[in-house]
Amino acid sequence: MVTAALAPADEQEPAFTPSARPGLRKIAPYWYPYTTMAKGRWFNREILEVVSTEFRDRSVEYYRYALDSGVTTINGRIAKPGTIIRNGDRLENIVHRHEPPVTSTPVRILHEDPEREFIVIDKPGSIPVHATGRYFYLSLVEILQNDFGYTKVYTVNRLDRLTSGLMVIGLSSKRAHTLAEEFMAGTIKKEYIARCTGEFPTEEITVDQPLLTVDRQMGLNIVHPEGKPAKTIFNRLHYDANTNTSVLHCQPLTGRSHQIRVHLQYLGHPIANDPVYSEKKIWGENLGKGGIDTTPTDERSAPVPPPQFKSAPNPEVSSSAPEPASEPVASSSTDTADAAKKLLPRETGHDIGMGSPVPLSAEAVGVITRLRNMKDEDEDWSRWRDVVFKAKGRLHPKGMRIKPPPPQNRRVRGGPSRTDTPSDAGVYTPSATSTPAEPGTPAPEPDLAQTADGLLFCPECYLPLHPDPPPEKLYIFLHALRYTTSLGVFETSMPEWAGVGWEWERRER
Structure with missing residues (x-):
């Protein structure tokens, strides 16, 4: 057991001694086959709508392109953008994974x-x-x-x-x-340490506000009357005037997602380096203190490209019609909708709130929109630059082929897919590239390609690449x-x- 003693509030402790700055741990990109059973929220919806709503790493147009390349099957048959997902369907997909780096600690x-x-x-x-x-x-x-x-x-x-x-x-x-x-x-008694903004009160503070997850994509939680009960006790250990921050002892009596983070935000003392709950670009000057308005609204706005991309082709707008299927699709012709007749929820902004258990307020919609935009900016707007694939052929996942599904009574709900993998298939095996590196040690870099205007992209899945995050942004x-x-x-x-x-x-x- 490794022990740690808690000092009484504001008792002077020895000044800290800086340690070496951590580096990054990376692995090379790899093709990965994945399988899952259809979730209830996917039933009777087109697969392009589902994929573009559930995931935001790539543009809408890329997801259409990937589906047209035949990398996704439903019940062992090629799925196309307009294929309808039904109860009991087994989805199998091959993706080229670019895992974000983590700390080398x-x-x-x-x-x-x-x-x-x-x-x-x-x-x-x-x-x-x-x-x-x-x-x-x-x-x-x-x-x-x-x-x-x-x-x-x-x-x-x-x-x-x-x-x-x-x-x-x-x-x-x-x-x-x-x-x-x-x-x-x-x-089980759980005890945490946090550093929050501002001078936290010296007396013990208890917060018992209910919490609700309102956006699965961004993992956003708010105080909401329809949320699950949550209770946290906070005690100040010391206040640092040099950074105007306080170090706290936190005891959550329940185990809700982001509980300590949201309760501290509610008090007006969010975690000092929290990229979500302590960001004025998302919450405004008040930083969500006291919670946000929960009055429902149906109003939504279509995503707007950043100024530098307004004159360029918009990959977030789906093509007017899908390419004709060159292989059998998973559903009958009566199950395949005409994608040209309607806009996808992601194109109109109505994907915001689709996964929320309650109708969202205008303030909540604004928070989610700004949070998504900030994530895009942090990733160098790669989703808005996702156009390289348009000049390329179909995706070729190095010869991997998904096997037919097993009998109904032997199916599992998720995990690696059953694949036939030739010797040159890109299934990743952890190796020296995945071992922790000493701080400052260069990590392996993926193969790169470059467009005429200097855009770096992956030569296998055409993902626009962006710089690695600084290590200090990888934790709170x-x-x-x-x-x-x-x-x-x-x-x-x-x-x-x-x-x-x-x-x-x-x-x-």
């Missing part, structure tokens, strides 16, 4: 108990717990299996990708189930410090950024 095993079948780890900020979105091999589960040799790990609780700190992980499904029951019953000042469980009390050391007088490089947008 390694995952640490703090405690290993083979007899009782669990481990305790310290997760660095930037690493997602599970394979999700663009992440797979750089997720915590894959790192534990590939780097540390665990055959199977069973996560019990989750930490946000940007949050660092302690996690208790089962080495058997039985142990994981027991721990999960403890978390659900609220018998929120750390899981201590868990008290039936198996014992487990702690990490205090994070460096919690030290008295600690300063960091702030980047203006």
Whole structure:
């Protein structure tokens, strides 16, 4: 067990000693076959509409192009943009994954108990717990299996990708189930450390505002009367006048998504470097203090390209009609809609709110719109520059071919697809390119191609490339410090950024 002592409020601690700046951990892009069963929210919708609504990494036109290239099948048959998804359908897709880099700071095993079948780890900020979105091999589960040799790990609780700190992980499904029951019953005491903006009150503060996830794509949560109950207790450890920030001890009594982050925002003291809940470009000068208006509205606006791309072809506007299918489609002709008759929700702005359990207010719609625009800007507007594929042939995923689906009673809901992979197929195998690098060590770079006007893009999937993020933007000042469980009390050391007088490089947008 690694221990960490909490100092009383404003007791002077030793000044921090800066450590080496972390580097980035990368892996080369790779082709990846994936399979999933149709989700309820996809039923009776065109696959292009579903894909362009669920994912925003590429332009609408690219998703049409990828579907026309035949990389997606439904029940073993090629799907086209207008194919309708039905209940019970099995979707299989081959994608060229460009996993975003994560920190080179390694995952640490703090405690290993083979007899009782669990481990305790310290997760660095930037690493997602599970394979999700663009992440797979750089997720915590894959790192534990590939780097540390665990055959199977069973996560019990989750930490946000940007949050660092302690996690208790089962080495058997039985142990994981027991721990999960403890978390659900609220018998595990969880303690976190955070650095927030402003001078936090010296007295203990309790927030019990309900929380609701209103946008799945961006993972946005707000205080909302229709949300799930949530309660957090905050105590100030010290205030740093040099940065006008406070270091807090946080005790969440429930386990909602982004709970500490949103409750601190509600108090007017968001986490100091939170890219979502502490950004004036998204929330305005008030930064969401006291919550936002929840009066529903149906008003939406179509996405507007940034000024520098207004005169260029807009890849976010779908073609007037799909290319004719050259192979059998998954559904009958009566199941295939004419894409030219209507605009997709993403083209009109009505994709905002489609995944929300409640109607959204005008203020919530504005927040989500600005959050999406900020993400696009951070990625060098790559989605709006996604036009290279128009001058290329169909996608060729290095010869991978998806096998016919298994019998109905042997199907699983998700994971790697069943594929025939010739020797030159691009299925990625973790290797030296995926091992942590020492800070400052150059990471492997993917193969690049370049257009006549200097745009760098991937030569296999034609993705416009953008610079890597600076390592300090890959985490937030929120750390899981201590868990008290039936198996014992487990702690990490205090994070460096919690030290008295600690300063960091702030980047203006």
